[in-house]
Amino acid sequence: MDSQAKQLNEVIAAACPAVMDLLSRKGREIYFPKLGILSQSAEAQGKAINATIGIALEEDGNPMHLACVMSRVQLSASQAVSYAPSLGTPDIRKQWKAMLGKKNPGLAGKSFSLPVVTSALTHGLSTCGYLFCDPGDAIILADLFWENYELIFSHACGARLDAFAMFTGQGRFNVEGLRARLMAGKVGKKIVCLNFPNNPTGYTPMIEEAHAITTVLREAAERGNKLVVLVDDAYFGLVYERSVFPESIFSLLCDLHPNLLAVKLDGPTKEDYVWGFRMGFITYGIRGGTSAVYEALEAKTGGAIRGNISNAANVSQSLLLSAYRDGTxxxxxxxxxxxxxxxxxxxxxxxxxxxxxxxxxxxxxxxxxxxxxxxxxxxxxxxxxxxxxxxxxxxxxxxxxxxxxxxxxxxxxxxxxxxxxxxxxxxxxxxxx
Ligand SMILES: Cc1ncc(COP(=O)(O)O)c(C=O)c1O
The missing domain is CATH 3.90.1150.10 (Aspartate Aminotransferase, domain 1)
Incomplete structure (x- = not known):
């Protein structure tokens, strides 16, 4: 194992040992390279001559660009055509974190990571597959789910979807079905995927159902299970009834138990009607999570992204950052x-x-x-x-x-x-x- 991965693992193991049991083999081995091209490039920043950069520059030092491209966006060339960092541009990451707090008052006072930028939720989910799913792992989820989970988790990771009936006979969320799946088999690693508002049904748990789901997950964690709960918030915010839980269930899970790592997958694709911008976020929360642990998880996520798509589209990050700062x-x-x-x-x-x-x-x-x-x-x-x-x-x-x-x-x-x-x-x- 690379020494940089070992260092990240030591940081995680020291404060949140359960997370080490949750990471897949690939997840334990991945790291964001601090040495090599990236660090040498960083060291050369601000020097009179910088021949490290992996893009082409104009004679005046601006990123090289075609006028027919740049004339179509109201952004600088570096905001539009340069690479974004693998973890995402720092400003959009901070902005999204602040927005998460506003959209989810229940997050107040709770610690969670800085969001890492993905190329939308599909890529976020598949990055979670990389980090947390080993072949043969079961993913516990309701039986009415987005069909792409099969490609993401079953075909790409070799995981098995372990579904429970989503609704009871009375048309309520089947919390007991979730409990039965969680308590079945040996105590150990369990992967859960929750998606509300749900595709395909358009269902979000009622307030008391969201608390009941949380209670069941806490019980499973108290039994000694190690849980990673993927919270697919693709349709976050589109809740139309008063008695429905209005926040992301991540608010209830991100500090629930030291054995439960909550992972929020969200983004503007559906929330802000920019499906083709291909931009999303992965955010982590666990009881006892320190900033060092979150940074280590962010670094692992950044490493998985760098080895896959390198980085998400900078133009989307820049456009959305300016939209979020727009008064309208x-x-x-x-x-x-x-x-x-x-x-x-x-x-x-x-x-x-x-x-x-x-x-x-x-x-x-x-x-x-x-x-x-x-x-x-x-x-x-x-x-x-x-x-x-x-x-x-x-x-x-x-x-x-x-x-x-x-x-x-x-x-x-x-x-x-x-x-x-x-x-x-x-x-x-x-x-x-
Ligand atoms: C439940 C669910 N999760 C994730 C996605 C993927 O969204 P994105 O376009 O951000 O990749 C979809 C898209 O249909 C979805 O329905």
Whole structure:
């Protein structure tokens, strides 16, 4: 093992020994190189002649750039075309941390790492796979999950998705299902993945459910299990009901127990409607986490990123930093939230106004996010999807026995038509038998 990795491991082991049990083999061995090109480059900064840099410079010392590129962005060349550091630009990392505190009042007074910049959540999740998943590891999660988890965790890491039924018969989050998975088998390393608002269901736990999930995780940690809880907050903030837990569950988990490492995966892709900017963050929190431990975890994360994509797009980091500092950001964001919320309300009204729809489909619990799902009573979801495409010019997603509808993407006026089409298509398919 490289001596730089050994040093990071010693720092982690001294204050948070459980984290060493949670890191994968690759996670234990990775480090962010302080020696070599990066340190030699850093030492040369500010010298009259600097022939260390891995980009091309103009004669005046600015990053080399094409006018047809730069004329399209209101940023300096170094903000737009230069590399960002592997851990992300320091200013956007600090800004996001401050914003996390504002968006999650429950984080007040709690210690957690500086967020590390990723190339959006998918890359953050896959970096967590690198750092925490060994082949054969199980990932405990609800059975209604984003299908890309299979590529990220199963195919790329050789992990196994160990799913529990997401809802009870009463339509509540199945906390007991989570408990059963956590308590099954030997006491040891457990990886959990929580995603709220959830894709595909659009469900976020109620306030008491979020506390019940936390209690179950604490019990598992108190038993001696070592837990890494991945908190996929892709749709953070899009909560539409008062009784729903309004913060990230990371607020409850980041200082829960010395045996539980909470890892928050979030970013502006969905929160700030910049899906193609490919920018996200990984943030760590553990009871007893010192700044040295957080820096060591950040360094390992930075090493995994450097060896994979090197660094996330600088232009996205610079654009968003200036947007977050813009006085209109909060109002503009609120307006988009209100639009999505009004679509959510419209869906609720449509379902309430059409009891006949329940002859063909029932809605799964939903209260947040981009989506809602229905379970068809008689017809096969894939056949209904085909019927909708051919006869009703309507596209939906059919998956594991349900149909997912992205109300986030359908204008208000078309929502009644969407549900009517679904009802008709389900009836057509049922009649055909
Ligand atoms: C639950 C969930 N997590 C993560 C992602 C990935 O988001 P990003 O575009 O930031 O990679 C998605 C995207 O659909 C998602 O639904």
């Amino acid at each position: 950001y909060a109002t503009e964001k609120r307006a988009k939230y209100e639009l999505l919320r009004s679509r959510y309300e419209r869906v609720k009204q449509i379902l309430a106004a059409h009891p006949e729809y329940t002859q063909e489909f029932v809605a799964l619990p939903f209260n947040s996010g981009y989506f809602m799902c229905v379970r068809l009573r008689h017809a096969d979801p894939e056949q209904v999807r085909q019927k909708l495409l051919t006869d009703y010019a309507t596209g939906v997603i059919a998956m594991s026995g349900i149909v997912r509808l992205a109300f986030s993407a359908v204008p208000l006026a078309q929502l009644p038509v969407l549900f009517d089409n679904l009802f008709r298509a389900a009836r057509d398919v049922k009649k055909k038998g």
